[in-house]
Amino acid sequence: MRALFCLLALLxxxxxxxxxxSYSKTGTTGFAFLKFFPDARSAALGGVGVALEDxxxxxxxxxxxxxxxxxxGDYLMDIRLGEAGVAYPLGNRMSLGLRLFxxxxxxxxxxxxxxxxxxxxxxxxxxLYMTAAGKFGWGLSLGMGLRAIYSYIRDYTADAYAxxxxxxxxxxxxxxxxxxxxxxxxxxxxxxxDHRDALPAAVKAGFSHLLAHLPVVLxxxxxxPNDNLPYISxxxxxxxxxxLTFRLGYDGRAARDLEGQYGGLSAGFGVVIRRVxxxxxxxxxxxxxxxxxxxxxxxx
Numbered sequence: 001m002r003a004l005f006c007l008l009a010l011l012x013x014x015x016x017x018x019x020x021x022s023y024s025k026t027g028t029t030g031f032a033f034l035k036f037f038p039d040a041r042s043a044a045l046g047g048v049g050v051a052l053e054d055x056x057x058x059x060x061x062x063x064x065x066x067x068x069x070x071x072x073g074d075y076l077m078d079i080r081l082g083e084a085g086v087a088y089p090l091g092n093r094m095s096l097g098l099r100l101f102x103x104x105x106x107x108x109x110x111x112x113x114x115x116x117x118x119x120x121x122x123x124x125x126x127x128l129y130m131t132a133a134g135k136f137g138w139g140l141s142l143g144m145g146l147r148a149i150y151s152y153i154r155d156y157t158a159d160a161y162a163x164x165x166x167x168x169x170x171x172x173x174x175x176x177x178x179x180x181x182x183x184x185x186x187x188x189x190x191x192x193x194d195h196r197d198a199l200p201a202a203v204k205a206g207f208s209h210l211l212a213h214l215p216v217v218l219x220x221x222x223x224x225p226n227d228n229l230p231y232i233s234x235x236x237x238x239x240x241x242x243x244l245t246f247r248l249g250y251d252g253r254a255a256r257d258l259e260g261q262y263g264g265l266s267a268g269f270g271v272v273i274r275r276v277x278x279x280x281x282x283x284x285x286x287x288x289x290x291x292x293x294x295x296x297x298x299x300x
Contacts, residue, residue, distance in 0.1 A: 026227060026228050028197070028198065028227050029197055029198045029199060029200040029201075029226065029227040030151075030158070030188070030191070030196075030197025030198070030199070030200075031125065031149055031151060031158075031160060031184075031188075031197065031199055031200065032200065033081075033101075033103045033125040033127070033151075034127070034147075034149070034162075034183075034184050034199065034200050035200055035202075035225075035253075036081065036103070037049060037057065038071045038073060038081055038082075038083045038101060038293070039069070039071050039083070039279070039293070039295045040071065040268060040270075040279035040280055040281040040293040040294055040295035041237075041247070041268070041270060041279045041281070041295065042057065043073075043249075043266060043268065043281035043283055043291070043293045044235070044237075044247035044248070044249055044266050044267060044268025044269075044279070044280070044281035044282070044283075045219055045234075045235035045236070045237065045247055045248075045249040045266070045268075046221075046233040046234055046235040046249025046250045046251040046252075046264065046266055047221075047233050047249070047251045047253070047254075047266075048206060048219045048220065048221040048233050048234060048235055048249065049061075049221075050166075050179045050180075050181050050204040050205070050206040050221055051168065051177045051178060051179035051206040051207050051208040051219065051221070052177075052208055052219065053177070054067065054087075057181060057183070057204060057221075058143065058164075058166040058167075058168060058179050058181040058204070059097075059131040059132070059133055059143030059144055059145040059164050059165070059166040059181070060133050060141045060142055060143030060166035060167050060168040060179065060181070061133070061141070061143070061166065061168050061179065062087055062095045062096075062097045062131050062132075062133035062143055063087040063089075063095060063097075064089050064092075064095055064135070065087070065089060065299060066086075066087065066088045066089060066299060066300035067086065067087045067297060067298065067299055067300060068084075068085070068086050068087075068297060068298060068299075068300055069083075069084070069085045069086075069295060069296065069297030070082075070083070070084050070085075070295065070296050070297070071083040071084075071293060071294070071295040071296075072293070072294050073291065073292065073293040073294075074291065074292045074293075075103075075291050076285060076288050076289050076291060077106070077289075078105065078106030078107070079103065079104065079105055079106065080103070080104045080106070081101070081102065081103045081104075081293075082101070082102050083099060083100065083101040083102070084099070084100050085097065085098065085099035085100070085129075086098055086099075086300070088300070092135075093134050093135045093136075094132070094133070094134045094135075095132070095133045095134075096130075096131070096132055097129075097130070097131040097132075097133075097145075098128075098129070098130055098131075099127075099128075099129040099131075100126075100127070100128055100129075101125075101126070101127040101128075101129065102124065102125070102126050102127075103124055103125040103126075104122070104123075104124040105122070105123040105124055106122070107120045107121075107122060108120060108121055108122065108123060110154070121153070121154040122152075122154070123152060123153040123154065124151070124152060125149070125150070125151045125152075126149070126150040126151075127147055127148070127149050127150075128147070128148045129145055129146070129147045129148075130145065130146050130147075131143060131144070131145040131146075131164075132144055132145075133166075138169075139169050139170035139171065139172060140167070140168070140169050140170075141167070141168040141169075141170075142166070142167055142168075143164075143165070143166040143167075143168070144163065144164065144165055144166070145163065145164035145165075145166075146161070146162075146163060146164075147161065147162045147163070147164065147184070147186070148161055149161065149162065149199075153192065156192050156193065157190070157192075158188065158190055158191050158192050158196075159188075159189050159190050160186060160187060160188040160189055160199060161186045161187060161189065162183075162184045162185060162186030162187075162199055162201075163185050163186055164181060164182065164183045164184070164185070165181065165182045165185070166179065166180070166181040166182075167179060167180045167181070175209060175210040175211075175212070176207065176208070176209045176210070177207065177208045177209075178206075178207050179204075179205070179206050179207070180203075180204070180205050181203070181204045181205075182201070182202075182203055182204075183201065183202050183203075183204065184199045184200055184201045184202065185199075185201050186199050186201075187199070198226070198227075200225060200226065200227055201225070201226045202223055202224060202225040202226065203223070203224040204221060204222070204223050204224075205221070205222050206219065206220055206221035206222065207219065207220055207221075214238075215238060215239040215240075216236055216237070216238045216239070217236060217237050217239075218234070218235075218236045219234060219235050219236065219237075220232070220233070220234040221233050221234065223252075223253070228253075229256075231252035231253045231256055232252045233249070233250060233251050233252045233253070233264075234249070234250055235247060235248055235249030235250060235266070236248055236249075237270075242272065243271060243272045243273075244269070244270070244271055244272075245269060245270040245271075246267075246268075246269050247266075247267065247268045247269065247270070247281075248266070248267050249265075249266040249267070249268075250264055250265060250266070251263075251264035251265075251266060251283070252264065254283075254285060258285060258286040258287075258288070262284050262286055263284060263285050263286040263288075264283075264284070264285075265283070265284045266281060266282065266283040266284070267281075267282050268280050268281035268282060268293075275298050275299060276296065276297070276298040277295075277296070277297050277298060278294070278295070278296055279293075279294070279295040279296075279297075280292070280293070280294050280295075281293040281294075
């Protein structure tokens, strides 16, 4: 355990203020929608999800129960996002999952070089995500995900393929989980015209911990992206009985990019009604506006 804390400390050091300087690789990757955390629970917790059971950020956290979920998000400006997913166990140790994600940028105005309006066009992104996870004893789960990615702007298209690898360890005392994930490790098969952007790969390390004498779960996450400096996010959720949950979170990436304009703060709740869970998240993005997400899910 001491070695684990030392590792997390080393990961945290680059995120302290002394490391907050210009970074040469900022803006050098494409397919930025892969950085989004679509589900409402993770969004309300500041985008933290790598160590959450049934989480979206770690293939090793795939549910061991047959489950379904739908998410809708009203993002900034006219951007809309949606996701549908299922998870199904194969015996007591293996699980498979499938998720389809879509991001729409709405209807955009086409303007020529002279400033004349020529009409409208649409742009968006798709992602089909297939995951597999297995339990291997001593509280350890391993998972892998394959993601097919497609993006379009008017008549131009781009596509890519990526792999995720994840590890999740559940402590013997049953209240703590520690996780590590490598996400978006892949290649761009076809870029827009002749240009191929790199994928926004990242290493994520995090934890979740249920307090001993309170029905409160604390979560934290360190993210090391390949196109920016590391950042820290965290949050917590308080359970009121079995049917109601309140959440608060802080997204370190959004807060850094918005330079403290209340960006990155989030809140939300979850409620269980007849074995169906409804989650809502509200996220502030400073002067840019606010984002709403709603997720619905349950057992198959």
